[in-house]
Amino acid sequence: MKEVYITKVSKFLPNEPVSNEQMEEKLGVINGKTSKARRIVLRNNKIKTRYYAIDENGDVTHNNAQLTKEAIMGLCQNGFAKEEIELLSCGTSSPDQILPSHASMVHGFLKNGNIEINSPSGACCSGMNALKYGFMAIKSGQVNNAVCTGSERTSSWMKSDVFENEISHLQGLEENPILAFNKEFLRWMLSDGAGAFLLQNEPKGKTPIRIDWMEGYSYAHELETCMYAGGEKLEDGNLKPWSEYPADVWGKMSLFAMKQDVKLLSENILVKGVDSLKKAMTKHNITQDDIDYYLPHISSYYFKENLYDELTHQGVEMPWDKWFLNLENVGNIGAGSIFIMLEELVNSGKLKKGDRILFHVPESARFSYSYAYLTVC
Template sequence: MKDVYITRIAKFLPNEPIDNEQMEEKLGIINGKNSKARRIVLRNNQIKTRYYAIDADGNITHNNAQLTKEAIELLCDDTFTTKDIELLSCGTSSPDQILPSHASMVHGFLKNGNLEVNSPSGACCSGMNALKYGFLAIKAGQVSNAVCTGSERTSTWMKSDIFETEVEHLKELEDNPILAFNKEFLRWMLSDGSGAVLLESEPKGIALKIEWMEGYSYAFEMETCMYAGGDKLENGHLKPWSEYPAEEWANKSLFAMKQDVKLLGENILGKGVDSLKMAMNKHHITTADIDYYLPHISSYYFKENLYEELKGQGVEIPWEKWFMNLSKVGNVGAASIFVMLEELVSSGQLKKGDKILLHVPESARFSYSYAYLTVC
């Protein structure tokens, strides 16, 4: 089995950063009224700026595949071009269409010759699953390099016109809020962007060796928490869009991303630390073996609670080991861990032998992914 190294890393965040007061201008006002939930959500998540693939005139500047292509091209130079890529593995929560696959569309924009493509589905863990596919392919000797990405273009999913038809069909507005908090919650959380890494079987320059990767799912015992393309029924079952008449797709805003906030708050941290302990125990590491802890969290609301959960379950990680950039770039879903790692590498503070733990939760139906890296 071959060793696997991250030898290059890049990110692409579109256009200018958007502050909290510009958000509703970009995404639109629903039913002619400013959101009451926006300030509550922003106060809790403490995100100050984020990025949208929308220009100053409200025009869409990039789709998801184009955002991904931009990050990949930033990996390349005269010594390694897009034509040298042997495997392309691209994860996202927000593909531009159901078919063709996201990686196929990215490949179409790259126009770089024949290669293998892989498109893991899912939410935030899809980026880590894309990374793991490349990791295993190189480890098994199938390829000598792979480009793995995480990306999101959710701003257009959050624009007001997605919800307007549903608002028009609500009958008792006093008893039924204009937009359920579960649906509006994510409007003020998500950001657009992409990140990419080059994996190779030999270290070059400042490289990060991937020691191991692990993934865990709790779907066997947990109902759906975050979803798009369906509606959650009172019994917890997720009814897919394909089982609704076409006229109901807009009436129920079936393609909007939604979050069961109560289920999220009750379970996301406990399951996360439980799975973290399993990964650490399997690979015989302790918190003393971690120099940098990069947890992907959707909101700073969870930061203090995550620390307390870690402490409560006996795996306390001191604050000085934490590295996050949520407040500056927003929640970029599958791209977040790539964007976070790129900033850490670019900071110049890493030294040979440092150990980095990546921790990525996915609330869709409670999945968790981990990677443990060594600075070479």
């Protein structure tokens, strides 16, 4: 089996950072009223700036595939050309369309010759699954290099016009035209951007980082859907997909908006996250002492202290000096978050040979968790 190294890292964040005060101006006001939920959510998540692929006129500047292509082009310099890519593996929660696949559209923008592509579906773990596919392909000797990405362009899913049809419908029924909190919650949480890694079977570059192992765990067998888009959650906990609704109600129910069952999230995301972390650490016989940098993908700083408490409660306390986070400045970029976190850590100049890094990536869609353990070479 070959060794696998991350030899280059890159990110692309569109346009200028958007402050909390600018968010509603960018995404639009629903029903002419400033959101009360916005203040509640922002107070808890403590995100100060994020990025949107929207210009000052509210027009889209980049789609998801274009964001991803720009991140990849950041890898294709200083001795590595896009024509050398052997495998392209791209994960996202927010593809630009149902078909063709996200990786196929990215490849179309790259125009770099005939290569293998892979598009894992899902939410935040889709980026980690894209990374794992590249990791396994190099590990098994299928290819010598792979470009793996995680990206999101959720701003267009959160713009006010996505919800106006529903609001108008509620007004027509003489009902209170206020969005349910589970729909509005994610409007104030998510950010646009893309991150990319170049994986190779040799430790090239200034700061090569070996991927020692990757693990994944799902709890869908015991927990119902928590975050979803393209469907509606029924009272019995099952998800009814958009394809089973008449087309004329898609807009009336905002079926294609991202939604979050906030109660289910708070009850399970940390407990299952630490449970799966313990499984991964036990399987590979490591302890907290074998980790120099802990990179947990959290959607909100609300979870930071609670995650620490849950780690401690389950016997895997992670000292604060090991944590590396950037949520405050870039926002929650879903599948792209872990890529952008490592890019910032690499470029911080803090890493030294022998440092060990642990990725901890949760996905609330139906509670999945992905892990990677890395060593700086």
